[in-house]
């Protein structure tokens with residue numbers, strides 16, 4: 491039964507509004523795939539096919555035997571290709587996702603003191619982990635207003651600069667850069683969880699580029715991966731051989747030695763590795779990081795272009811240079827409820843366009859990772875317009 495809901499604030503005291511869940515969009519308007527979440531994000535069907543293809547040969551087999559070790563090796567080689575890593579870099583991996591990597595880094599990467607750029611929820615979490623770790627000094631935290639990013643500044647005594655390539659909670663992206671005049675031997679560590687595979691970066695400016703597979707790599711969570719420069723490897727090995735106590739499950743020295751023999755310290759989720767490997771093959775076969783970043787650029791141009799032209803939507807990030815091309819945050823006018831728009835979209839199979847919960851804005855947030863087809867982003871903008879028209 492059709493339900494009429496009276497919402498005086500928005501519709502005026504005497505007008506009855508449509509229940510968002512009752513809005514139906516014509517099939518011809520809908521995107522081919524309705525998943526626009528920022529992680530977990532759209533998994534391409536071919537990645538599931540890859541699991542099925544390995545259903546009786548890789549799935550359910552030992553991670554200490556060649557089948558799974560070769561898969562780990564293929565992931566490591568695929569990432570090395572994708573990022574065009576110079577000689578001497580290593581892909582290190584372990585269980586637990588990015589959040590666990592932060593804890594590992596407080597033990598195995600920060601020597602004495604770190605500096606953090608904080609401009610959203612995720613960047614604040616690594617800063618907090620370092621602030622609470624009793625065995626290292628108090629970190630320096632440089633913050634900026636929500637919707638912008640700060641810049642790192644060289645600081646004597648700081649041995650690790652913690653940057654975030656893409657702040658998934660706000661849709662702000664920054665180019666990782668090594669601060670001029672930083673102490674010799676200091677490292678730049680970049681949280682690239684939602685950026686890796688979708689945004690460009692320069693290996694000269696970075697020592698540790700770490701991420702998890704559930705964003706641009708379109709796989710499942712639960713794993714962390716880190717591209718490590720020779721300087722980062724030296725740091726990991728030096729701390730690992732010092733007398734600092736480190737829990738084995740987050741010991742980067744142990745993770746490094748396992749990774750270089752294509753293993754993990756404890757059992758990994760094999761299906762995640764298969765999906766990650768399939769995505770890397772797809773990315774590299776299509777033209778590598780440049781192709782992937784170009785695809786996200788195209789989606790971003792559509793999304794922000796639509797918002798700028800819209801009478802009720804505005805890009806949340808004011809400076810176009812700081813707008814992410816993998817995560818768009820779009821503010822809606824007070825006259826349009828983002829909750830209603832999201833509910834109506836969801837009722838039509840368009841999922842996870844909600845803003846980051848703690849940001850508390852009347853906002854849509856849209857994943858534009860390489861797996862997401864730019865034509866589906868175009869269809870999404872038409873669907874938002876269609877929903878808003880029917881809500882009015």
Ligand SMILES: *Cc1c(COP(=O)(O)O)cnc(C)c1O
Pocket residue numbers: 529586587588589590612613654656657658681682683684702711712
């Ligand atoms: C998603 C995300 C994380 C958290 O990743 P987990 O694997 O869930 O721990 C951290 N940082 C950024 C920038 C993210 O987008």
